[in-house]
Amino acid sequence: MRLAVIGGDGIGPEVVAEGLRVLRAVYPKVETTDYELGAQRWHRTGETLPDSVLAELRGHDAILLGAVGDPGVPSGVLERGLLLRLRFELDHHVNLRPVRLYPGVTTPLAGDPTIDMIVVREGTEGPYAGAGGTLRRGTPHEVATEESLNTRFGVERVVRDAFARASRRPRAHLTLVHKTNVLTKAGDLWARTVADVGAEFPGVTVDYQHVDAASMFFVTNPGRFDVVVTDNMFGDILTDIGAAITGGIGLAASGNLDPSGANPSMFEPVHGSAPDIAGQGLADPTATVASVAMLLDHLGHTGEAARVEAAVAASLAARAASDGGRRSTREIGDDLAARAAG
């Protein structure tokens, strides 16, 4: 496995180091190349993602990213210039985010809910297209637009991916989330595409929810969801609610996939670079390790993926049962690696 590693800033390199240890514990044949990208590089050189680096990344089987950013970088620079650019250039049209409450993990929701869904978020179009403009900036007559661009091609491929995932899950249920009653053009395209592709998956039951209602049900009744498919912006919001109800963003894993295999997919914890706790061994690498499980699964190493996933679940349960003393990044990584190798 040829793996590109972008540790990034803050706690990024720390959690990625543990992710790699766990990866090697189950799958030793990993060759890594490190890339310095993120806030540090930007401060040093003004670059976010040089074309030459992008070209090199393409030569890998997958990318593991920690986290990028620090308070000194203007908002939007690394988001549009690095993170979103990677998603768009590498055609990461499936943004996969499991929303799963592991036994032992504290949720802000009362009454011990069962939460086990996966959100399939479109990653390469919609409101994230970067289309839009400004007229008369800074005057009382300023106009600013943002355009959501949606194509049958783009919607169909992510919808098909979501159906395929749903068909492999016991409940085999898919929920489309959109706002068809207000965003009538894009909503119509999404709804028709789900109906069309659904005909290929007769074993999958389908329902639809408006994004406002779905956001509510994530809180009041998350158990009703199995696979959720949605657009780029709604998926951004829903997956953060999903993280909130399953123990926080510190545990949330994600994959940015090009399921065609034409480009390397990228795996990363959802959390940020947390500069305030960087370098102190305080970061929890669990989300990165869960992202490594997704990476293994994506590359077809399903047995190894299952072992890492089981290690994450067992480690979290053990931590819940223990005295609760805080463990270091390294100690958690050790524990996860030992369990996965086990």
Added chain:
Amino acid sequence: MRLAVIGGDGIGPEVVAEGLRVLRAVYPKVETTDYELGAQRWHRTGETLPDSVLAELRGHDAILLGAVGDPGVPSGVLERGLLLRLRFELDHHVNLRPVRLYPGVTTPLAGDPTIDMIVVREGTEGPYAGAGGTLRRGTPHEVATEESLNTRFGVERVVRDAFARASRRPRAHLTLVHKTNVLTKAGDLWARTVADVGAEFPGVTVDYQHVDAASMFFVTNPGRFDVVVTDNMFGDILTDIGAAITGGIGLAASGNLDPSGANPSMFEPVHGSAPDIAGQGLADPTATVASVAMLLDHLGHTGEAARVEAAVAASLAARAASDGGRRSTREIGDDLAARAAG
């Protein structure tokens, strides 16, 4: 007070009847005109909002709406043709939604949080503009766009309204929610406008959150919010999360305001027409009554508004303390009217 009443469909007329009883209990000088608008009228005549009705509505001091819709109306018809048309035609640029957890009300959140905020949602532009189009519909080459239109004029007036509200609240804190790192054009306009208008309100503290993070904090730490100002789509989502954490959409009140007074403002519960329980006296009119309190407040009857608001709080607390037997729409209305009059 000249009040236009749109009972609507399903439970709409039932809850509005109780709302009017409570209104008259504190403010008897109300002259009402009923308008048949909603699913029934559409089925009968194909009309959503005839121009002549719109013209008549303009002649009133305010509008009270129950709920519209039934499963026989295609999605979008009443939303765009009636509800959103009213907001746009009557320049309801401030969509006001209190998010308040009343004592005794069950929240899905663990740990008894304190929740007392108000969301000021822009109501007349953004992604709700209805701008966008479709090319090659139904073909593999279909393209569908949705355009978010934002103006300095539109953003500034809602931001100023939110600052003014924040300045009258004890915490005097305002949170702008947007997605400035991705929606860079509209985000820039919103952020600059908040900075500019904020200079007029030195007593109000300001912070900013991305919509994904804010959605998470609504669940994990709702106590950090006081006044939230945000765009039309983000506000739609956030206020439903807000409803979810404060006892459900059945209790959520809202106002669609033109604070200039040039047009009548409209008040409505956030819930829908619930055709499954219509006509059985099962609907809870509390959200409508809370919307009546907002109506009174908007028209300057602040003492009466406070009495209705206090009646809502006391009634909910009393219901929580009672044996929990279900009370009818009418019984709850009686209780609220008696407390408000008392």
